[in-house]
Amino acid sequence: MGPFITPIGQATENNRWAGYKPGIWAGLNNNKLIFVLTKRIIPCLDIRDGRTVKGVNFEDIRDAGDPVELGSFYARQGADELVFLDITATHEKRKTLHELVNRIAHQINIPFTVGGGISSPQDVSILLQNGADKISVNTAAFERPELVTQLAREFGSQCVVLAIDTKREADGQWYVYLNGGRKKTGMSCYEWASRAVDLGAGEILLTSMNHDGTKSGFAIDITRKLALGLPVPVIASGGGGNLSHFEEVFEQGKADAALAASIFHFKEVAIPELKRYLQDRNIPMRLP
Amino acid sequence: MNLTIIKYNAGNIQSVLYALERIGAAAVVSDDPQLIASSDKVIFPGVGEASSAMTYLRERNLDRLLKDLSQPVLGICLGMQLMCARSEENDTNCLGIFDEEVKKFTPGTKEWKVPQIGWNNIHHLKTGLFRNVQEGSFCYFVHGYAVSLGSHTIAETDYILPYSSALNRKNFYGVQFHPEKSAVVGEQILKNFLSI
Incomplete structure (x- = not known):
């Protein structure tokens, strides 16, 4: 707003x-x-070898292991966008991902982002040709910042989401981590985000490693710093555990969108209930 | 009915094809002038940058062809902007179907993010393109440039200022949002276009 x-x-x-x-x-x-413009609620699906990773249990859908079925379910529930994060280890399995993206694009009538292991314009081109709306880059973009510029020039900033895994260290500063959080860098989160926006990133997907999986709420301070300081939308991720956490990340964190995974998959929070809750608290929501 | 989606150097063309498939309409993606000219309906989609798109269209003489079409034409996002007279995006002369200028969003403060990305309302809806679409319905937008309100405006949206989220002149329609990504509302708008 x-x-x-x-x-x-x-x-x-x-x-x-x-x-x-x-x-x-x-x-x-x-x-x-x-x-x-409304704030966005984004479920994230982790994918390995074309299947959703986390064991989900939905009696409403036939095969919750099928990313297309689960994604369609969330779209019907009122999710504003979807993120598919491919954690397939091997390069040979990329073809499985491309086929999956194509199936998703055929079936799902809301925008979706695909991330995981993207390191070249060729990777991006195949995903977009198969119908992805946006792609997210993380480690490769940090190691080769010119990749962000290249992608923005070739495909437009609107489809380049920069994902950052960040962790607050004992010194109170937020640092960038790579390789799914396994490798520490000395770079400040805000500095990298700000530089990536200058290079052409159109959106920032910010995951706090301190909060991810804790269900204790989002990282409000760093989300707010990025959301107020950068000219592009910020998607907050990591720590969303209940309805009020989402209210907090929009109200205090000033996030443009909030992403979560397991709380949706395990039905701890239902999207229609969450969106009504936020709307009742004057946070603009799309209620289908 | 034969339906052609114009193929050019812009993104998101497949998504339009798939969305049409979901509502049961078969379309072809083509830059063949004869095929386009003989279609019952034409969709001009696109996500991308204005000047390189116009260069591509001119090189293939698609610019003239598009202007002269007499069947219903629907421009989507960049497609709608290219149907205007001029765009501030790299100072580009466009097709001139709508006598309007495409201007960059100029946020007064940092709280406004540009491009606008996400779901916003469409209101003051006019013409059959919005039949059975409620005032204030949500559509998905991704854009950094917009067209002001004017005589061709058939839908309005507010972001920084009110602007035209859809335009119409004679057989030409344009929408700034992405009906192919706007859930059931978008599907209704595509269906409406097909029955114009």
Whole structure:
């Protein structure tokens, strides 16, 4: 939500937005009623050899191990976007991923990002040709920052998501980690994010390693620093465990989007319930 | 009905093809002038950069062809922007189907992110393109440039300022959002275009 907008809540049957779809979100800007861009809720699916990794248990879908089925389920539930993170170890299995991306693109009617092991424009080109809307780069972009520029020039910034795994060290500073969090660097998270945006990254996917898996809430301070300091959207990831954590990351962390995995997969938080909860707290949400 | 999606050096063309498949419409992706000219309907999609897209279209004489089409044409995102007269993106002269200028979003403060990425409302909906689409429905947007409100505006969206999220002149329609990625609302809009 931009500045100067006082939320006035939702359109109802009776108020001045009568006739508009109930539940749409509006605000006041200089006394003029306007609508706003909504905050996004993004489930993340980890993929290995074309299958979802974490054991999920949904009686509503036939095969929760099938990323297409699970992704479609989330899309129907009102997810705003999906992220598919490929953790396939071997290079030979890339073809499986490409086929999967193609199936996802055929079936799913919301945008999706594919990440994991992307290190060249060729990798990106194949994924986009198969219908991915965006790709995310992490370690390869850090090791070769010119990759970000190359990708932005060739495919446009709008499809280049820079993923950063970050950890707060004892000195209180947030550092960039590579290789899925196994390799520490001496680079500050904010510095790298800011540089990557200058190079052409169109969005930042920020994962706090201190918070990931803890279900104790998102990393508010570093999310806020990036979200307020950078001109591109920031997706907060790691630590979302309950409804109020999401409220916090949008209200205080100023995140543009929030990503989570297992709490959705294990139905600890249901997307429709989460979105209604946030909407009731004046956080603009798309309620289908 | 035969339906052609214009093939050029822009992204997201496959996504449009797949979205049409989901609503049961077969389309071909082509840059063959004869095929395009003889289609019942034409879709001009795209994500990318204006000047390189216009260069590509001019080299293949697709610019003239597009302007002269008399069947229903739907421009999507960059496609809609290229149907305007001029774009601030690398100072590009475009097709001139809509006498409008495409301007860069200029945020007054850092809180506004550019490009706009995500779901926003469309309102003040006009024409059959939005039949059975409710006022205030959500569509998915990804763009850093926009067209101001004007006489061709058939849908409005607010981001920094109100702007045209859809345009119409005669047989030409343009949408700034991505119907192919806008869930059931987008599917309804594509269906509506097919029945125009």
